[in-house]
Amino acid sequence: MDSVYDIAIIGGGPGGIGSAIEAKVLGLDKILLLEKSNNHSDTIRKFYKDNKRVDKDWQGQIVEIEGNVPFTDGTKESTLDFFDELIDKHGIDYHFNCEVDKIEKDDEGIFNIRSSKGNFKAKNIVIAIGRMGKPNKPSYKIPASIRGRVNFNLDKCSKDENILIVGGGDSATEYAVELGKSNSVTLNYRRDNLTRPNPTNKKLIQEAFDSGLVKPKLGVDIESLEDEDGVVKVNFKDGSSEVYDRVIYAIGGTTPVDFLKSANLDLDSKGEPIIKDNLESSVDRIYIAGDIAFKSGGSIAIALNHGYKIVKDIINR
Template sequence: MEKIYDLIIIGGGPGGIGSAVEAKVLGLGEVLLIEKTENHSHTIRKFYKDQKRVDKDWQGQTVVLEGNVDFFDGTKESTLDYFDALLDDEKIDTRFNCAVEKVEKHENLFYVSSGCGIDKAKNVIISIGRMGKPNKPSYKIPPSLKTKINFNLERCGSGEKVLIVGGGDSAVEYACELSSCNEVTLNYRREILSRPNPTNQNMIREYSDKNAVTLKLGVDIAGLENEHGKVKVNFTDGTELYDRVIYAIGGTTPKDFLKSCGITLDERGEPIFDENYESEVKGLYIAGDIAFKSGGSIAIALNHGFRIVNHILNKEK
């Protein structure tokens, strides 16, 4: 007989892993997790620097874990190891290197089309990240500066004059990380860094106080130019030359993919879902990064999975 899954999860990040573990522990039935890259937690692997702190609580908010995943403070490496163990221990049916193209509902079943074929499921959770496509500035980046512009720490060297653009946790962590061997300036258009968590706010304050990082706050950027191979940054209060500019200004919701899955978006391009994280298509849920309006939390994403699986089980009673 043709296999019909009780639940297919699209995305192998914390929200997807949490959903898969809860489904297995709570006895939902046949579960499949599909991830487009070669391993789980792609955002953590690519965008978190080595030994980056990973805290259960987020931006000063204490997060109470509701489900069966006992997440704890650690580092990038310990978090990845823990998720490895969860997938192995619960014997989660996973399919990596498999990009989902669309999700369609016919009668009471979802048809999940991917490069691996078509799978059928009674319920689907979309738990994909925003950072696969990082936000870019509104002004044009000259093509000749392509090798001088970053959206993460890849290709960063030492002995450079570096400008970090952004006001969140990643921007602060990038600035502090690179300051040991570079001349670093952190630029944010607002006058106060209010978005980073308390630990990072204290850290950037310390680095600024000892002149390890220069803060350029309350100043916006009008555009970039190439000046003899360096990046000429046209600030609203003047210009300055840098060897490298790194943008840490978040990621964009993958609108086209969500639309191809039948997800309705609001006027800002954000997915519409109810208090149970269920979209306007019954049985189709949103979890993880794309369920956050701004910023993300691993612990809260894990709670998404617990709540969604319980909602599915309660509907089946």
């Protein structure tokens, strides 16, 4: 039994790190954290712009931290440092570049976890793989010739471009305000009003609209995208068309259905995992933490609270 972990956590974002720290603090002995990218917190590294303000009450959701991870407002960098220190301080046993692709229970109720770094065994599993591995894409076609100019994060952005940001949440408004400082930016959202961002982002985007830093294109959806001489022609449903150097979609992420199926979890008709009040899935002792526990929304603080709730449940059993 030496090689059997008390808890194996799949995904090293806030939900996974929170679960690992709580497991350590609340007294589980053998804890394993498996992360597919080359460092923890891949969503924060890939989708947050540098120096981004990180709000504890993201999307206007007021959350009190319940457990032992004292997360507060900060920046992208301070949040990553905070998680670095937590992982080091608590001596968490982790593997990076370790993608899990299958979880099976044996006859004795022990889980076999298959990963790109070999197999592991555990008595309890937390799945905290988020949704941003597969960002949401529009339903219309993106012509292959302009795919390099149609993006889902800011990695390819530079300066002095004419950019369309698509989305109406905090990510879209933050991207717009930031890129507006060095580019010509338009924010497109299908509804007339931006109701989803938190109060700070609502204020900042309104100021950006008022000052002309960002142009609003609200209340209209996109019909199609075309290649026009190597840049992106966007055809809107109101009959208008504009040409942009770049289009960035910030419209959330999808449920990793294949992964959940490979762990034999029951899904509802929309492909979302069925989750009990204690955050356990349909499979005994497989728990779900963080963004995949929600159809949409979620936040760092909520993911951390999931970790606390799950570990308490495991300990109380």
